[in-house]
Amino acid sequence: MSRRVALSLTAGVVVLGGAGAFALAYAGDQPPALAHSTARYTAPDGDRDGSLSFSTEVTASGGVKSVKVLAYPAQSALAEKAPTAEEMAAEEPAICMVVDTDTARCTYTVRVTAAEAASSPQGSWHVAVLATAADGSTTLDTRAAGFTLRTR
Structure with a gap:
């Protein structure tokens, strides 16, 4: 290998290594x-409550502290x-299960009675x-997911 090729290769490795370090530092600054956010509404039926x-899946460099849902x-x-x-900081928390050091799967479930469903605005x-x-x-x-509320 010629000296010029070796120097070019070394310079390339240094540039790529520096870009990788910058990318990692930049990724640490990401919110x-x-x-995969989804919402599912099940209407109350007879004497059975709905829900x-x-x-959602949350990825954050260094881990997820909390997820609030409204x-x-x-x-x-x-x-x-x-x-x-x-x-939103005052809203109810989701329950999060750690997937790896940077990712958590979070779920929020609430019971919906027939009276609550009947008194809530119908539609989107x-x-x-x-x-x-x-x-x-x-x-x-503010619009991570949506659902349609309908009484039966």
């Missing part, structure tokens, strides 16, 4: 990412202005999610 279940009607004052991160609903990483960075998705 949590949500993926709302939401699940369901709200698409035709409401909250939908017009969208919930803020400050408002949105699910908002506030994910907080271990380093304190946050991601707010």
Whole structure:
């Protein structure tokens, strides 16, 4: 191997190594990412309660600290202005199971009685999610998933 080729190869390795280190440092500064978010509403039936279940996968460099969830009607004052991160911080938490050091699968399930379903606005609903990483960075998705609330 000629000296010029060896120097070019070495320079290339240094550049690629530096780019990799930059990419890792940059990835550490990323807020949590949500993926595969789904919501499922099951209406109450007879004397059996219904439920709302939401699940998402959260990836955050260094781990996931918390995930807060809020369901709200698409035709409401909250939908017009969208919930803020400050408002979401007070909402109910999802239960998260660690998949690996950076990823957690989180679920939120709530029971829905026939009376609650009957008194709630029928039609489209949105699910908002506030994910907080271990380093304190946050991601707010005010329309992470949706569902339709209908009584039977």
